[in-house]
Amino acid sequence: MPEKKPQHTIDLTVPSHPQFLCVTRAVIFQVCHCMRFPEKFVNCIALAVEEAFTNIIKYSYGNDYKKKVVLVLNLYKDRLEIVLKDFGKKVDVKMIKPRALEDVRPGGLGVYFIKKFMDEVTYDVSPEVGTELRLVKYLEKGGCACPGAGKAGAGGGKKKERS
């Protein structure tokens, strides 16, 4: 049973402006280092969080850069949980799908990266306003596309997924 209470929590609230993606990224990098994630995972985790953030800017807020995005980082012994909260248009979960890789075109890769790199991806539309996206990454677990994640990885193992 994974423990219920995080050891540490960090909250970050940033404007929905692409200018501040680098701030979120820097926090994710540092926290992953503090938790001693394998160096090669860190970039993948940061990318997944950033793609989720980017989609909030684009779809929940329709590129309105004056809104807020709240990130809650819950640090557990064995995993990092990142909750992204927005207060915009609710996600239509049916619409959340990556494009087929063969269909090479600009776009359509964000959701693909999120699902490839994170161990759990859950969209929660139950809050009164907006959506909460919960991303979880375990310190040690195969089945993802992070470099060196073991055989189950890169090829594309099944992910836990709920909405």
Place this chain on the structure above:
Amino acid sequence: MPEKKPQHTIDLTVPSHPQFLCVTRAVIFQVCHCMRFPEKFVNCIALAVEEAFTNIIKYSYGNDYKKKVVLVLNLYKDRLEIVLKDFGKKVDVKMIKPRALEDVRPGGLGVYFIKKFMDEVTYDVSPEVGTELRLVKYLEKGGCACPGAGKAGAGGGKKKERS
């Protein structure tokens, strides 16, 4: 008249654990870069904020690493305002003083750096619980000890100071 409303606000809440100083530092570095502070100022601003954070851990929380520190970053066109909020023992403003530089001993330099590097330093003990420390740094202003801050600097110009 400096404008009243910040262009952007970023909130960060972190545990009062030295382990996460690197997270705060990373945020300050990125935000300063976004605001295009002179490269040489950035390290000084990060240092000042970190010394203030360190003092909260040591004095407001008596090295209890399980408390919270809230940082509010207000980005104005001409300046960065950083408010550090704690919920511990209130600062005794009379006690806040740096040691004399000639009196070389371990410690006693944190407050000195804060005052040397920031343009405004204000301790506010009026909140019901804890202290709010307000640090302000202007994008262009001499009189500080940041490298290349102009003649009024390095030597030790007078700072605005209130408590």
Place this chain on the structure above:
Amino acid sequence: MIKIDVSEKNGWAVLAVDGQIDLHTSPDIRKELAGRAKAKKARIAIDLTRVSYIDSSGLATFIEAMQKLKKGGGEIALCGLSESVRHVFEVARLDSIFAIHASSDDLK
């Protein structure tokens, strides 16, 4: 903040990018590419030696440029990918779509 340095090598326009490529910085690259991709038979190489990070908006920018260039009989090449940048291309299976060189010295 991103810097793009343009030079010429063996008939290629080499765009050396310096910085992290994300939704904020990729429009600068797109702008630089758009002007050049319109020319007939343009050959454009992106030197990513000084890029430690790329997101899907960066990939989209390069795919868009490739498609424009192909229409005009041009070409695009990428060089100097760091391990982490190359990994992002691989996971998206774009490493087989783009011509990728170790360094801009390999452009012919």
Place this chain on the structure above:
Amino acid sequence: MIKIDVSEKNGWAVLAVDGQIDLHTSPDIRKELAGRAKAKKARIAIDLTRVSYIDSSGLATFIEAMQKLKKGGGEIALCGLSESVRHVFEVARLDSIFAIHASSDDLK
């Protein structure tokens, strides 16, 4: 996270530090120094080439070591300070208190 690599050069114990020095990481340096500073006439050099950041807890650590070393007839030297690290020493007027060398090659 900080790394300390210990070597020997011209009769000096050289502690090469790699990382950022703050309240979290300076205790590791203090521990490494404390053991060595007890020895009579110890000569300890800190190589800061790979240190981009130092706070007042780092300065305190070095001052403490200097004072301990002096008591036992020992010495401390600092080398390889980056511009920003040197600036912190200067503002605290510690640049005249410590023996500072451009590189550990200058230790004699």
